[in-house]
Amino acid sequence: MAVTESQVLEALRRVVDPDRGSDIVSLKMVSGVAVKDGHVHFTLEVDPQRGAALEPLRQSAEKAVDRLPGVLSVTAVLTAHRPAPKAVSGGPGAPAAPGAAPGAKPAKAGIPGVAAIIAVASGKGGVGKSTTSTNLALAMAANGLKVGLLDADIYGPSMPRMMGLSGKPDSTDGKRLDPLVNYGIKVMSMGFLVAEDTPMIWRGPMVMSAITQMLRDVNWGELDVLVVDMPPGTGDAQLTMAQGVPLAGAVIVSTPQDIALLDARKGLNMFRRVDVPVLGIIENMSYFCCPNCGHRSDIFSHGGAKAEAEKLGIDFLGEVPLDIAIRETSDAGTPITVSQPDGVHAQTYRAIAARVAEKIKAGGGRAAPRFVIE
Numbered sequence: 237m238a239v240t241e242s243q244v245l246e247a248l249r250r251v252v253d254p255d256r257g258s259d260i261v262s263l264k265m266v267s268g269v270a271v272k273d274g275h276v277h278f279t280l281e282v283d284p285q286r287g288a289a290l291e292p293l294r295q296s297a298e299k300a301v302d303r304l305p306g307v308l309s310v311t312a313v314l315t316a317h318r319p320a321p322k323a324v325s326g327g328p329g330a331p332a333a334p335g336a337a338p339g340a341k342p343a344k345a346g347i348p349g350v351a352a353i354i355a356v357a358s359g360k361g362g363v364g365k366s367t368t369s370t371n372l373a374l375a376m377a378a379n380g381l382k383v384g385l386l387d388a389d390i391y392g393p394s395m396p397r398m399m400g401l402s403g404k405p406d407s408t409d410g411k412r413l414d415p416l417v418n419y420g421i422k423v424m425s426m427g428f429l430v431a432e433d434t435p436m437i438w439r440g441p442m443v444m445s446a447i448t449q450m451l452r453d454v455n456w457g458e459l460d461v462l463v464v465d466m467p468p469g470t471g472d473a474q475l476t477m478a479q480g481v482p483l484a485g486a487v488i489v490s491t492p493q494d495i496a497l498l499d500a501r502k503g504l505n506m507f508r509r510v511d512v513p514v515l516g517i518i519e520n521m522s523y524f525c526c527p528n529c530g531h532r533s534d535i536f537s538h539g540g541a542k543a544e545a546e547k548l549g550i551d552f553l554g555e556v557p558l559d560i561a562i563r564e565t566s567d568a569g570t571p572i573t574v575s576q577p578d579g580v581h582a583q584t585y586r587a588i589a590a591r592v593a594e595k596i597k598a599g600g601g602r603a604a605p606r607f608v609i610e
């Protein structure tokens with residue numbers, strides 16, 4: 237039988253932090269629990285001073301979950317508290333209490349010069365999140381905005397390839413990195429800093445500091461929008477993003493079948509927990525366009541995301557078909573929005589970009605709906 241999030245939490249209740257004499261769940265050290273097909277991931281929030289000393293506790297937590305029937309793998313990462321503003325009572329990883337008074341929210345420092353930051357997220361990998369982030373960013377630029385693109389997918393950075401960029405960033409002021417630029421967009425990615433074939437075995441604190449640095453220690457200059465391509469899933473990297481900077485909102489990318497399978501909802505649920513408004517859902521690979529005759533086939537029960545979005549009270553931002561031209565251009569570093577600007581797909585992305593920009597202007601999207609994921 238498949239293991240559930242509540243079974244994981246139940247197992248973790250038996251793990252005691254020896255220094256504080258209570259279990260790690262009651263101590264609110266556990267966050268970002270993600271369970272997928274028997275693979276379990278969670279984060280342990282720790283005081284940075286205790287970081288290294290808590291490795292045995294991390295291992296005990298992994299072992300406790302590993303013993304559950306149906307668990308195939310467990311990854312627990314230690315995440316250090318940042319010296320946070322006083323208002324953060326539960327620590328940066330603790331989900332905002334549902335219904336907490338707005339005044340109780342910690343003030344998050346923005347990035348000077350950057351008017352709005354939006355996150356593009358998906359519940360799992362391979363749904364076209366990076367392709368969508370890239371084309372959305374380019375479409376926003378085509379609509380006249382100053383745009384930056386941050387590849388926060390530090391485990392599998394794809395922006396260098398998709399944006400046709402290579403080389404190492406310079407630092408003109410000797411303090412911050414200069415983003416690389418192509419098609420009028422400023423881009424930063426872990427892929428510029430480490431070789432593509434370097435294995436990325438990141439532990440929590442490193443994930444946090446890598447993303448924080450890419451957000452804050454980069455010369456973004458004046459931007460209307462910074463589009464952040466999030467890593468897939470709902471782990472600590474997402475929480476860092478969602479909690480470390482004020483996000484104007486999140487865009488969820490989903491394939492028609494994946495929303496039905498709860499993956500996209502997991503993404504929604506995470507943004508709800510951290511109080512980030514959801515701007516809407518984009519259905520990617522919505523239907524298939526035959527490159528020869530232009531015939532349209534709804535191979536993935538097209539429309540699933542739209543129907544589900546309505547049900548969940550989330551706005552539907554648009555649909556992008558599965559078309560080999562989108563894949564070939566994005567994999568070749570010439571995304572379709574810039575390489576075929578007069579084509580139908582570029583028009584679609586520009587329309588979606590305009591909708592997203594409108595929503596940012598209007599002050600964000602709707603609060604993510606509440607639902608429980610088992």
Ligand code: ADP
Nearest residue numbers: 361362363364365366367521557558559562563
């Ligand atoms: P993710 O970021 O969700 O892992 P990617 O954006 O890397 O996904 O996309 C995975 C693969 O699917 C890539 O090869 C990409 O070119 C292709 N792809 C994404 N969206 C489309 C689409 N609408 N039509 C055709 N291929 C697509």
